[in-house]
Amino acid sequence: MKLSSTLAVVPLTARLAQAALDVDAVTEKYFGNDAPWYHDRIPLFESSDSEITEVYYYRWNVFRTHQRDVGTKYGYITTEFIDNVGWQTQPWASNNCAAIFHLSEGRWCRDPRFKQDHATFMYSADSNPRQYSESLADGVWRNYLVDGNPELAISLLDDMQRVYNEWVGDHYDETKGLFWIEPLADATEYTIASIDASGGYDGFGGGQAFRPTINTYQYANARAIAKIAALKGGLDDVVAEYNNRADAIKETLQRDLWNSTFEHFIDRFFVNNENVTYWDFIRGRELAGIVPWAHDLPDDDAKFGEAWKHVLSSDQLGGPFGLRTVEPSYEYYMRVWRYEGTQTECHWNGPSWPYQTTQVLTSLANVLDHYPNSSSLVNVGDYTRLLKQYANQHYNKHFDNILDIEENYDPDTGEPIVGLGRSHHYFHSGYVDLILSGFVGIRPRADDVLEVNPLADPSSISYFRAERILYHGQEIAVQWDATGDRYGEAGLRVEVGGQVVASSDKLERLTVDIARSTVSVSRPFDQAIQLQADITPPIVNTSVANYDINRLHDVFDGRIWFWTQDTIANGLDTPEGSTTEEWVSTEFGAAVTISRAEIAFFANEEKGLDVPASYKLQVLSGEWTDVADATYDEPLANGITNVKWTGVSTESVRILVTPKEGKKVRLVELKVFTE
Incomplete structure (x- = not known):
């Protein structure tokens, strides 16, 4: 068994793990009578921080809530809104906007059906994979990194290329070598680009721009397509084509969307009108400028690492109760134009948005894990603090602090903003993935190696344990106990198949070889589904x-x-x-x-x-x-x-x-x- 050079070598004569959590007690505690649904489907987790732990199980409840059974044709899809909204893809009630989070959360579900069904549906003729900007191909690749089974990714390879080329056909500016998009179609109405393009009059639509977001997504999709083509074999031309596309986006984005004055990746206008000029930079930093790190686009350059000081600054993007989408210095910060009745609608000109908070924490995990030259301004304390801040947003201040995540929040008070019926238990973000790949530190890989590099702050987190995790088809667990008081043995432990296979007396990177195994999938189909109330039969x-x-x-x-x-x-x-x-x-x-x-x-x-x-x-x-x-x-x-x-x-x-x-x-x- 191969261990990294930094490890304390563990005798391989069957050190059995002793700290297994009680799956019956845990699932009954958090899910009551619905515990059987979760019992064999979710990894277990606990930590010394009760809020981080409690939100972990709440987010599995959100995941379960949003698994919509659509019947015999596709099985399950994952929804963003808890019930129907007017802009969903009918009759399925699907929406591709948050699909990357649905797939990233779903990759940790022990039942592979949900992620497989959803990905297959999203690329089908009945879906709309381009309703919003997307990184679907990358999401499918991320699933492969966890389960080690290439079947799903390879089966969707042709559709991935089709969707990618459709984006090239209508959202790519060949003169600049970048993709452009309307902020509304990027899931971010009322951003700097759209507001300023309207002359400050509105900002719901319009404001087409070359954005760090869509270009990062297409970089990630191209890289994923190349990797999946290589995995399939015999497709050298496809591998070369999509790697070249990814390389070109990476080079152009770093050169043309990095603003040295703002020390940030920011939009340039695609639209040209009486208010804004084509190719001009927008006039401020947005949290969206951190998205490139969520998909490992930037080079490890200290220059780019300067962006993180603006994320952490309380006067800029780092609000006291949540990360701001736009800084308070912006002229139209937190201004509201659009209402449903008297209730505020979505605006991304300052409110804290779990969607982008997830992207920032994913980005920060990547920077701390493998960007040594870019990470001088951040540390694991920042990761744990921001994760804790995000976890706290789930406790709804409008409903006696019950767990109920909504669309957005006031970053200066922590109050939910939108508060409409559609907003309850809203699945537009990730959390389980942040815990398992970031806090616990399981860094999924394409080879036969299990790598763990926890980002929990040892100064504030005295213990954690994550277990019953399926990685490449094998049962694994990761445990940290600073003193040994919780689990009877101090230090970091990695387990495979119930045996300790790697350990250290501190939180650090551990690697170990791991075999692959395929997880079987059961697919019973509900015969009684009615997709919409006006559809017959049934x-x-x-x-x-x-x-x-x-x-x-x-x-x-x-x-x-x-x-x-x-x-x-x-x-x-x-x-x-x-x-x-x-x-x-x-x-x-x-x-x-x-x-x-x-x-x-x-x-x-x-x-x-x-x-x-x-x-x-x-x-x-x-x-x-x-x-x-x-x-x-x-x-x-x-x-x-x-x-x-x-x-x-x-x-x-x-x-x-x-x-x-x-x-x-x-x-x-x-x-x-x-x-």
């Missing part, structure tokens, strides 16, 4: 009088969550005060063989909601009959209730529920499967 119906069609649709929309906010209530309720048996049915449109169901009931004492006193399933065969030889779980609140029966071919199925006295039943989801 035809859904209920005995509940005067029902809301959208709440009935919830039962078959492939979304499961158990959050308590009324603005995101999910499912159909039985009538107030009724103990009459009620039913919900779906007609498939063709005969389907079904043999089991998964049912989600929501319960909340304050809202008068509880599981039913009784329930059953029936199929239509001339008349409604109970499913045969059925095994029914006791109805479970805020988790999954399972039913199995002898397989039957039918065109319709229904669930019947009888509420308890004085309680309503909320049916969140009914899913039925062939096997």
Whole structure:
């Protein structure tokens, strides 16, 4: 077994790890009755910082919330918004804007299905992979670095090239050798470029610019395509073409988008009008200028490292409650132009935005890990402090500090800004990946090496442990205990297959050879999905009088969550005060063989909601009959209730529920499967 020269060599005569976390207790603590969903799907983590730990498990709940089952064609996709929004790709409710975070978080899920299904869908004809700027190819490559299985990446290689060339066709300026984009299509309406291009009148649209963001994304995509082509083999021309493209973007971005006055990568205008001039720099620093490091674009040059002092400065991008998207010195800092009713809409002229906070922490992890000449102004203390600041944003000041991440925040107060119904538990950022690849320090690689370089600050973090992590198909764990008081042994430990394989008495880089293994994937398909309320088949119906069609649709929309906010209530309720048996049915449109169901009931004492006193399933065969030889779980609140029966071919199925006295039943989801 190969160890790095800096390691304390560990005898390989089976030092067994002794500090394994209790998966049953941990998942029950954080997920209650829904623990079975997480039990075999997530890595476990704990640290001496309770907030960092608690947010880690909350973010897995966010991940679970946003896995939308879209049925037999694609399986699962990952959503950004908790429910439908007007600008999603219909009927799937997809949006490519935050796909890089969905894939980066998903690469650590022990069940590969979600990332595989989502990536496949995003490159399909039913998706819109160019609705916003994107780094999808890089996201797929990052998944390969963790799971070590090239199958997904190779299967999407042709589509990656197609999408890349579409960007070249309509967003590339050959005279400058750079990509340009409207800030709105870069997910950042109301930025300096768009506001100034409007003359300070607005800034929602317009302001097309050569931005560090889209050029970095296309650099990363080109590099990923080249690597995947090399992995596939026999594609030397493709490898050369895309490496050359990446090299050209890197050179041009560093030369032309670096502003020596601002010591930052910043936009140049593509638009030319009465307010701004083509190729002029914008007039200030934006947090977006740090994005190049998130994809390892810049050279390791101390000149570029100067940008980090502006990120840390409390007068510039480093707000006391979150990183600012634009500095307070900008004329239109935090000005609001757009509202929904009286509620502020999204603006990126100063608010702290988890999307870019994730990018900055990813960038900082890269700089601290492998940019020795660029990292003189930052250290692991900065990483842990910014991670802690970001974790704290998840505690919502508008809702008694419950865990509920929203779209954006006031960097000077920590208050959520947008606060619309769509904003709750918003999946537009990453956190799990920041913990595992940054704080814990697992640095995914393409070769057969496990590399660990933790960025936890030893002056403030006395212990952490991350385990049940699948890396290249092997179970690994990383543990730090400054004193030995927590786990019985001081120092840093790396485990593979339950054995300690590398160690050190301090937090430092450790490497060890690791074999590869393929993780199997199970893909049952829900037969009862209704993608939107107005789509038939299936035809859904209920005995509940005067029902809301959208709440009935919830039962078959492939979304499961158990959050308590009324603005995101999910499912159909039985009538107030009724103990009459009620039913919900779906007609498939063709005969389907079904043999089991998964049912989600929501319960909340304050809202008068509880599981039913009784329930059953029936199929239509001339008349409604109970499913045969059925095994029914006791109805479970805020988790999954399972039913199995002898397989039957039918065109319709229904669930019947009888509420308890004085309680309503909320049916969140009914899913039925062939096997």
